[in-house]
Amino acid sequence: xxxxxxxxxxxxxxxxxxxxxxxxxxxxxxxxxxxxxxxxxxxxxxxxxxxxxxxxxxxxxxxxxxxxxxxxxxxxxxxxxxxxxxxxxxxxxxxxxxxxxxxxxxxxxxxxxxxxxxxxxxxxxxxxxxxxxxxxxxxxxxxxxxxxxxxxxxxxxxxxxxxxxxxxxxxxxxxxxxxxxxxxxxxxxxxxxxxxxxxxxxxxxxxxxxxxxxxxxxxxxxxxxxxxxxxxxxxxxxxxxxxxxxxxxxxxxxxxxxxxxxxxxxxxxxxxxxxxxxxxxxxxxxxxxxxxxxxxxxxxxxxxxxxxxxxxxxxxxxxxxxxxxxxxxxxxxx
Numbered sequence: 027x028x029x030x031x032x033x034x035x036x037x038x039x040x041x042x043x044x045x046x047x048x049x050x051x052x053x054x055x056x057x058x059x060x061x062x063x064x065x066x067x068x069x070x071x072x073x074x075x076x077x078x079x080x081x082x083x084x085x086x087x088x089x090x091x092x093x094x095x096x097x098x099x100x101x102x103x104x105x106x107x108x109x110x111x112x113x114x115x116x117x118x119x120x121x122x123x124x125x126x127x128x129x130x131x132x133x134x135x136x137x138x139x140x141x142x143x144x145x146x147x148x149x150x151x152x153x154x155x156x157x158x159x160x161x162x163x164x165x166x167x168x169x170x171x172x173x174x175x176x177x178x179x180x181x182x183x184x185x186x187x188x189x190x191x192x193x194x195x196x197x198x199x200x201x202x203x204x205x206x207x208x209x210x211x212x213x214x215x216x217x218x219x220x221x222x223x224x225x226x227x228x229x230x231x232x233x234x235x236x237x238x239x240x241x242x243x244x245x246x247x248x249x250x251x252x253x254x255x256x257x258x259x260x261x262x263x264x265x266x267x268x269x270x271x272x273x274x275x276x277x278x279x280x281x282x283x284x285x286x287x288x289x290x291x292x293x294x295x296x297x298x299x300x301x302x303x304x305x306x307x308x309x310x311x312x313x314x315x316x317x318x319x320x321x322x323x324x325x326x327x328x329x330x331x332x333x334x335x336x337x338x339x340x341x342x343x344x345x346x347x348x349x350x351x352x353x354x355x356x357x358x359x360x
Contacts, residue, residue, distance in 0.1 A: 027080070036064060036078055039115040043108040044068040051076050054123070060084040065120065074107060077116040086114050089235040096237075099152035101145055102230040121230050126219035127254055135257070136265075139249070141228040142217075143269055146245055147276050149231070150211040160210070160239035166202045170296060172303025181306035181318070184348045193340035200337060201299075204292040205241055209279040213240035218252035242278065243289040244297070246270075251294055251327055253301060253320050258359040259330070266290060291331050295338065298324045298331075326355035 033050075040048045047069030054065040054075060060083040064076040079086040090111070096103050105119035130138050174194060178184040186194065214221075215236045223230040246269050250262045257265075267283065274280040281289060302324050308314040325345070332342035 032078070032080065035113060036076055036115065039110055039113065040066045040076060040117070043117055044072075044074065073120040075104070075118040075120045077118055079114040079116075081112065081114045084114065086111055086116060089116075092234050092237050095152060096149065096231065096234055099148055101148045102225070102228060103234070104230060104232070121223040121225065124224065126222040126224050126229060129224055130219050130255075135261075138224070138229070139265055142222060142249055143272055145222070145229055145231050146217060146249070146269070147272060149214060149245070150242070150273065150278060151276060152212045154212055154239055158239055161206065161213070161241070163202055163206060166205050166296065167198060169300040169303075170198045170201065172307060173299035175303065176306040176310065177302040177321075178348065180310050182349065182352050190344060194344065197338060197341045201292060201296045204289070205296055208241035208243060208289050208293070209281070210239050211242050211278065213238055213244045215240070215244070215248075217245035217248045218254075219249075220252065220254055241289065241293055242273070242280065243286065243293045247290050247294045247297060251298075253323065256323060256356070256358050291334060294327065294331055295341070298327045322353055322356040325349060325353050326358050329355050330358060
């Protein structure tokens with residue numbers, strides 16, 4: 027289907043639900059997949075967002091299932107005003123034009139992260155159905171393979187020798203074991219300021235369609251070490267300690283402080299490797315090169331974490347010998 031034909035269907039969907047005077051939707055944002063978002067207005071000036079998920083490329087039903095689950099759990103998510111599942115259109119409440127990423131700064135971060143904690147606790151306390159998708163050993167390893175297949179081989183042109191491959195395989199074994207040994211809760215998988223919308227009374231949560239059952243530390247780590255901004259480690263340590271105490275007080279099975287700090291580090295290594303692979307795949311397979319410009323941030327995260335864990339020494343050696351010469355890591359705030 028051409029872009030013109032899709033636009034005509036999008037307008038027809040909007041006018042069927044907002045009236046014939048509704049404006050033609052204009053691009054509001056897009057994500058790393060095939061989904062896009064469009065802003066429209068009814069004849070009386072009310073604004074709404076069209077989620078466009080082209081059938082065959084992006085199924086809107088998982089989003090709707092997660093929306094219902096999160097909404098029932100008290101998570102603040104956009105209200106669904108209308109839907110056409112077969113056509114791949116949803117009409118959503120317009121939560122504004124700025125994400126938390128665009129307004130958070132060193133002065134207001136503590137307040138906004140308190141609001142983020144409130145939403146995260148609501149997510150983590152949701153009682154999941156038995157058939158809810160979960161992180162498995164196979165899924166963790168598929169994500170890790172993105173680093174070697176797409177970032178190292180395709181993006182950097184690095185061919186590992188037999189010893190390096192074996193060492194990396196042992197690292198992956200260790201990370202997968204540590205990942206799955208944590209207490210398991212509902213995990214958003216991309217819980218970061220870019221996917222949180224500031225409201226007058228807190229935050230709303232977006233982009234939750236890939237949620238699974240997974241490690242307790244995952245969303246905490248994602249929020250403070252994300253793709254688009256970095257915080258001083260001293261502030262991260264204070265925030266994560268506060269979040270850990272709040273999760274414990276909420277009745278979650280939270281490890282002791284030292285064990286939780288280790289979980290954050292090892293979960294971070296897994297996520298940082300995965301993200302590097304995803305960014306490279308977006309560039310080389312999907313023709314979306316702008317994500318890879320943030321690769322140095324994740325290289326810097328790894329370079330800071332790995333020396334703290336002797337069992338990850340071979341990964342740090344690989345980073346120093348094969349990655350750092352090609353990628354200058356970003357200077358992280360102290």
